[in-house]
Amino acid sequence: MSRLISDKYKEWEELCRQRFQRLKANEEQLNRYYIDLYGMGSEITPDVDDTDVTVRLADLQREIRSLISYAVGCIFGRYSLDREGLCYAGGQWDSSVYSTIIPCKDNIMTLNSPDSGLTRAVTDFVEKVYGSETLVENLRFIADALGGSGEPVTVIHNYLRKDFFADHFKVYKKRPIYWQFTSGKKSVFTAFMYFHRYTPEMIGALERKYAVPCLEKLKKQLSSSIKLHKSSTGAEKSVHRRDISRLQAQITEMEGFIARLRLLAEQKIVLEADDGIRANYEKLKGILV
Numbered sequence: 001m002s003r004l005i006s007d008k009y010k011e012w013e014e015l016c017r018q019r020f021q022r023l024k025a026n027e028e029q030l031n032r033y034y035i036d037l038y039g040m041g042s043e044i045t046p047d048v049d050d051t052d053v054t055v056r057l058a059d060l061q062r063e064i065r066s067l068i069s070y071a072v073g074c075i076f077g078r079y080s081l082d083r084e085g086l087c088y089a090g091g092q093w094d095s096s097v098y099s100t101i102i103p104c105k106d107n108i109m110t111l112n113s114p115d116s117g118l119t120r121a122v123t124d125f126v127e128k129v130y131g132s133e134t135l136v137e138n139l140r141f142i143a144d145a146l147g148g149s150g151e152p153v154t155v156i157h158n159y160l161r162k163d164f165f166a167d168h169f170k171v172y173k174k175r176p177i178y179w180q181f182t183s184g185k186k187s188v189f190t191a192f193m194y195f196h197r198y199t200p201e202m203i204g205a206l207e208r209k210y211a212v213p214c215l216e217k218l219k220k221q222l223s224s225s226i227k228l229h230k231s232s233t234g235a236e237k238s239v240h241r242r243d244i245s246r247l248q249a250q251i252t253e254m255e256g257f258i259a260r261l262r263l264l265a266e267q268k269i270v271l272e273a274d275d276g277i278r279a280n281y282e283k284l285k286g287i288l289v
Contacts, residue, residue: 003131005067005138013058024053064145065167068159071125072178075118076194077103081129089177090196090273101125106205107197111190112214114157118192122160123153161190165289175277180289181206183257188250189214195277203284204265207258215254222247260286 031046073079080087081100088094110117126142127135136152143152146159165180177196183189189211193202225247229240264287271280281288 003134003138004141005064005126005130006141009058009060009063009141012063016056016058020050020053020055020057023055024048024050027053060145061147064142065159065164068122068142068156068164069168069171071122072118072164072192074101074125075104075109075121076107076178076192077197078177078194088196093197101128106209107193107199107202108206108210109192110210111157111161111192114151114153118160119153119157122156161187165192176281177277179281179284181287182289183211184253186250186253188218188253189257195271195280196273198271200268200270203261203269203287207261207265211254211258211261215251215258218247218251218254222251257287 027048028046031044031048035041035044035046070079074081077088077093077098078086080097083097087097104121109121111119113119123135123139126138130138139152139156143155146155148155148158150158165176165178168178169176177194179193179195181189181191181193191206191210222244225240225243229237229244232240264284269283271283273280
């Protein structure tokens with residue numbers, strides 16, 4: 001059995017083509033029957049335009065984005081590779097349904113580096129499902145389908161950071177179940193959570209375990225840049241000055257983000273599924289995209 005996503009896509013593409021042609025032929029046959037029945041052959045044609053057929057042909061970019069969305073669902077526990085259909089959308093959590101891919105423990109996946117967080121989890125998903133021997137080729141195929149330049153993992157990371165939520169928001173008709181945290185306009189810090197696994201304690205964990213360490217890392221980088229700036233001359237001094245300015249702006253954004261997180265954490269905000277996604281989203285909008 002092939003372990004290449006490109007081969008799997010070709011199989012899916014052919015299946016969609018056959019289904020499309022079969023439905024189109026059936027619709028045209030029905031048209032001919034009713035045209036003959038009512039004697040309307042001189043007025044209308046039985047032909048069906050491709051755009052009027054109610055099933056879709058395969059689309060590479062759409063299918064790859066759908067694959068990534070499914071991977072994210074497995075990472076958060078909405079789906080499982082070990083059971084068909086929806087596995088968790090509220091109610092009693094059953095850890096026994098997950099063995100191939102174990103969902104993240106705290107319902108938080110950061111997106112601050114291609115080598116960790118959600119990006120790493122997605123690449124691990126591809127390796128687990130399709131095998132390590134085809135990982136490089138499969139990641140390249142995914143990256144090429146997404147578009148963009150650079151190493152495949154970087155392309156996938158950029159998609160997750162910049163475009164995944166927008167796609168998800170559209171597919172779920174403005175009622176997203178994966179919510180994207182952001183520190184602000186510069187997106188110094190980004191992370192995702194799954195709505196149905198949210199708890200009032202989660203915001204505090206987001207602050208302590210992820211946001212604060214990110215801020216401390218930035219402060220260390222700033223300290224190093226200041227030292228380099230003092231010891232450098234000429235063009236190097238200008239470069240370090242720009243680094244200092246950039247880091248100071250990022251630190252300011254992170255400090256504001258952490259302050260908002262602490263305020264929300266103190267409130268122990270409860271999300272009520274019965275109120276709907278939009279009403280709940282408003283409760284945390286100060287830290288979301």
